[in-house]
Amino acid sequence: MDEFVLEVRDLSICFYSGRKEIPAVENLSFNISKGETLGIVGESGSGKTVTSLSIMQLIPNPPGKITGGEMIFGSLDLLKADDDIIRQIRGNNISMIFQEPMTSLNPVYTIGEQLSEVFSTHQKLSKKESMKRSLEMLKQVKIPLAEKRMKQYPHELSGGMRQRVMIAMALACMPEILIADEPTTALDVTIQSQILHLIREMKEKMNTAVILITHNMGVVAEMADNVMVMYCGRALEYADVRTLFKEPKHPYTIGLLNSIPRIKGGRRKLYAIKGSVPVPGEVTAGCRFNSRCEDVFEKCRIEEPPFFEVGASKVRCWKYEGKGVTV
Amino acid sequence: MIGNILEVKDLKVHFPVKGELIPKNVSYVKAVDGISFNIGYAETLGLVGESGCGKSTTGRAVLNMMKVNSGQVIFEGRDILKSNRNELKKIRKDMQLIFQDPFGSLNPRMTIGSTLEEVLYVHHLGDKSQRQKKVNELIDMVGLSKDYLSRYPHEFSGGQRQRAVIARALAVKPKFIICDEPVSALDVSIQSQIINLLEGLQRSFNLTYLFIAHDLSVVKHISSRIAVMYLGRIVEIAESDELFKRAAHPYTKALLSSIPVCDPDFRKDRILLEGDMPSPANPPKGCRFHTRCIYAKEICLRKEPVSANLGNGHMVECHLY
Numbered sequence: 294m295d296e297f298v299l300e301v302r303d304l305s306i307c308f309y310s311g312r313k314e315i316p317a318v319e320n321l322s323f324n325i326s327k328g329e330t331l332g333i334v335g336e337s338g339s340g341k342t343v344t345s346l347s348i349m350q351l352i353p354n355p356p357g358k359i360t361g362g363e364m365i366f367g368s369l370d371l372l373k374a375d376d377d378i379i380r381q382i383r384g385n386n387i388s389m390i391f392q393e394p395m396t397s398l399n400p401v402y403t404i405g406e407q408l409s410e411v412f413s414t415h416q417k418l419s420k421k422e423s424m425k426r427s428l429e430m431l432k433q434v435k436i437p438l439a440e441k442r443m444k445q446y447p448h449e450l451s452g453g454m455r456q457r458v459m460i461a462m463a464l465a466c467m468p469e470i471l472i473a474d475e476p477t478t479a480l481d482v483t484i485q486s487q488i489l490h491l492i493r494e495m496k497e498k499m500n501t502a503v504i505l506i507t508h509n510m511g512v513v514a515e516m517a518d519n520v521m522v523m524y525c526g527r528a529l530e531y532a533d534v535r536t537l538f539k540e541p542k543h544p545y546t547i548g549l550l551n552s553i554p555r556i557k558g559g560r561r562k563l564y565a566i567k568g569s570v571p572v573p574g575e576v577t578a579g580c581r582f583n584s585r586c587e588d589v590f591e592k593c594r595i596e597e598p599p600f601f602e603v604g605a606s607k608v609r610c611w612k613y614e615g616k617g618v619t620v
Numbered sequence: 621m622i623g624n625i626l627e628v629k630d631l632k633v634h635f636p637v638k639g640e641l642i643p644k645n646v647s648y649v650k651a652v653d654g655i656s657f658n659i660g661y662a663e664t665l666g667l668v669g670e671s672g673c674g675k676s677t678t679g680r681a682v683l684n685m686m687k688v689n690s691g692q693v694i695f696e697g698r699d700i701l702k703s704n705r706n707e708l709k710k711i712r713k714d715m716q717l718i719f720q721d722p723f724g725s726l727n728p729r730m731t732i733g734s735t736l737e738e739v740l741y742v743h744h745l746g747d748k749s750q751r752q753k754k755v756n757e758l759i760d761m762v763g764l765s766k767d768y769l770s771r772y773p774h775e776f777s778g779g780q781r782q783r784a785v786i787a788r789a790l791a792v793k794p795k796f797i798i799c800d801e802p803v804s805a806l807d808v809s810i811q812s813q814i815i816n817l818l819e820g821l822q823r824s825f826n827l828t829y830l831f832i833a834h835d836l837s838v839v840k841h842i843s844s845r846i847a848v849m850y851l852g853r854i855v856e857i858a859e860s861d862e863l864f865k866r867a868a869h870p871y872t873k874a875l876l877s878s879i880p881v882c883d884p885d886f887r888k889d890r891i892l893l894e895g896d897m898p899s900p901a902n903p904p905k906g907c908r909f910h911t912r913c914i915y916a917k918e919i920c921l922r923k924e925p926v927s928a929n930l931g932n933g934h935m936v937e938c939h940l941y
Contacts, residue, residue: 336807437895451896481670481834483893486878490892508808511880534884552812553882554841556864563841565816566809569777 297324297365298469298502299348304362306343308573309355315573317343317357318526325470330496330503332517332534334510334549338570340526341506345472348504349389350379366470385415388463392475394455398447404431404458405443411465430461434491453484460491467499474506489516510553514538522546525571525581532606542608544586580611588612624658625796625828626682631655631691633674633681637901649901651677653852654691659796662822664829666843666860668836668875670897673849675832679798682830683715684708695796713743716789720801722781726773732759732784733769739791758787762817779810786817796828803838815842836879840864845933848872851900851908858934868936870913907939915940 306318318340325331335341346352347359350371364371366387371379391397399407408430409423418426424443431439434457447455456476463471473492477485493516496503505516513520513534520537522530522545530543541547551564568585580586583593592611600607603617634648652674659665669675680686682693684700693700700711719725727735736758740751759769762783773781782802789797799818803811819842821827833839839846840860847857848869856869867873874891893912898904904911910920919939928941 336809453896481897482836482878483670483874484896485880486890487892489880490890509880510808510882514882514884514886515880538882538884549808550882552809554812554815554837556837556840556876556879556881562819563812563816565813567813569779569810570807 297326298367300324300363300365301348302363302365304344304347304364305360306340306347306352306357307360308357316526317573318347321362321523321526321528323521323528323531325502325504327469327502328496328500329519330505330517332513332520333504333506333523334508334513334520335523336508336570338525338573339523341523342474344523345389345474345504345506348470348472349383349387381415384411384468385466386468387470387472388466388468389472389474390456390459390463390476392478394452394459394479395447397459398455400447403444403446404450408443408458408462408465411462415466426465427461430465431458434458434461434464434495436461452480453487456480456484456488457491460488460495464495464499464501468501470502470504471496472504472506475508476505477512478507478509485512492516510550522549525573527581527609529582529610530606530608531600532608536605540604540606542603542606542613543582543610544588544612545582548585548587580609623661625661625696626659626830627692627694628658628678628682629656629692629694631678631681631693632689633677633686634689647901649899650852650903651900652681653903655849655852655854657847657854657857659828659830662826662828663845664822664831664843666839666846667830667832667849668834668839668846669849670834670875672851672897672900674852674900675834675849676800678849679717679800679830679832683712683717683798685717709743713792714794715796715798716792716794718782718785718789718797718799718802720804722778722785722805723773725785726781728773731770731772732764732776732787735784736769736788736791739788743792745792754791758791759784761790761821762787777810778806779813782806782814783817786814786821790821790825793825794827796830798830798832800832801834802831804833804835811838818842836876848875851897851903853908853937854935855909855938856934856936858930858936859932862932862934866930866934868930868934868941869909869938870915870940871909874912907937909938 302322304318304321308315308317321344333341359372405424405427408427412418412423412426428439428443431442436442436454436457477488480488507513517534519533521528524545530546541550548566552566554563566585571584579595580593580598583589598609598611600609600620601613601617602620603613607620631652632654633652634650637647637649639646667675681688688701695711703711733755736755737751740746740754756766759766764780764783803814806814831839831842843860846860846863847854850871856872867876874893877891895912898911906922907920907925910916925937925939927935927937929935
């Protein structure tokens with residue numbers, strides 16, 4: 294069995310709005326091993342970004358709070374660790390790339406200054422040494438004219454280039470885990486394929502575990518080894534990438550895959566999942582998906598299904614009761 | 621009907637760039653630089669390209685919503701760029717626009733009902749009771765319940781807001797709708813609902829769409845023909861299936877190969893383009909794509925390619941043909 298770099302068990306995160314308690318993520322468990330890419334897919338409001346922020350302990354408190362669970366990284370539970378320890382882990386062992394590269398770079402510092410800060414803070418290198426390493430890093434992420442870019446400010450760079458800088462920064466300390474939250478959503482398709490190619494290349498070079506958060510099923514199919522489908526703060530299905538795309542089990546996953554227009558094949562009417570994602574906080578009893586599901590029956594409205602292990606996938610749906618082992 | 625509802629000929633939109641010290645126009649951003657295309661009745665023309673290629677500018681220029689430098693936009697036999705205000709108002713009843721951002725395009729202080737009614741009022745369509753009746757029909761047409769008429773935009777989800785925007789566009793019974801990235805801001809499951817709605821409305825009302833988007837799979841699904849833009853030029857235009865089967869322009873090929881495919885077993889030979897798109901303020905000489913093209917020859921650096929006809933309405937601007 295592979296050794297896990299990160300084990301998340303029963304993670305629950307809540308947001309407080311006035312006296313109202315709005316659960317954002319509930320009882321979420323997943324593992325990731327060295328060199329693996331885990332894709333987390335879901336629509337807006339499914340809790341995927343909150344999950345990734347919680348790994349970095351970046352949930353703003355208040356209004357957010359991690360209300361339960363464990364997050365085992367090495368021999369450490371990240372949720373119980375001191376701020377000092379977390380600060381050492383952030384950037385050093387676990388780092389993150391965000392969706393919007395413009396807002397995550399400081400506009401008043403040059404690329405070189407921002408990148409070298411990573412080395413001087415985390416590895417206590419001298420200024421000269423940090424600058425040298427920064428330049429190497431920029432070359433590794435294939436930024437043309439790296440020397441010139443070191444002296445430039447973020448606004449002088451294009452979106453794709455900024456995302457390359459972010460990747461350089463995130464990978465500067467060779468982290469064990471890289472969290473990429475919608476890394477290519479703001480980019481054009483041709484630039485997107487460049488960036489995905491780069492992430493894959495760097496991952497293979499450093500054997501980093503990657504948690505890739507996206508809403509684009511195509512990106513997941515291309516990048517991930519394992520996929521977790523989230524909906525309304527719950528994982529609904531978990532499988533390896535081939536099983537998920539070839540034999541999707543959960544009605545939500547099936548609906549999601551059918552509603553994507555295909556390049557190949559003839560034109561047909563698109564399948565559309567009826568209704569819209571429930572507003573957080575207004576989730577009713579039973580299965581999260583029951584209001585939009587076509588296969589819904591009595592039990593779905595009363596009780597929330599556990600995970601059933603069917604073939605190679607784990608699926609949270611009553612349809613599979615008795616057909617697989619309860620996990 | 622036969623013939624074209626819209627003919628665009630050699631359209632150019634240049635934005636002046638003012639100097640820093642002396643407020644004189646020092647250069648021009650050539651957002652749209654001489655494009656021509658036709659759209660037939662009840663057809664959907666997809667317009668794709670990366671950010672900054674001029675696709676939204678094209679959409680606005682066609683509606684005469686911005687200053688056009690030269691060219692002709694002929695809508696049902698009339699050049700709308702030469703029309704005066706009154707004529708324009710009449711023509712605009714036949715052409716409508718749906719924007720990407722349903723949050724920004726609805727007035728937050730008006731209920732959906734009054735937003736819809738305002739359109740009818742502005743265009744002098746019917747008296748109060750007739751307008752009310754029409755509003756009820758419209759909201760029903762886009763699949764929202766009548767209860768929503770008294771609500772404000774913030775009470776709507778993204779998909780519902782986009783439905784309201786579509787209802788507003790339909791209010792004046794247009795013949796031609798420009799959809800500028802209508803589904804880009806929506807989740808996948810909602811996106812397919814809106815696409816189906818647009819397709820259904822097209823069938824019921826014989827609508828013509830100019831569908832602007834960057835998502836190629838969506839464009840392929842909805843369009844009968846597709847035009848690919850790069851740096852202010854249409855580099856290739858063809859029937860939808862033809863374009864995906866026999867893409868001719870190196871840029872189109874690269875664009876098509878960059879689409880992530882929902883099939884983990886599918887490993888294609890990806891054409892990775894080098895670098896970014898050059899600035900439209902200073903486009904490369906010769907063929908605009910030569911800086912990133914893998915087939916670039918000596919002639920591509922010197923001479924701008926002319927449109928070559930590959931048959932069946934498949935046009936491509938490239939020296940290879």
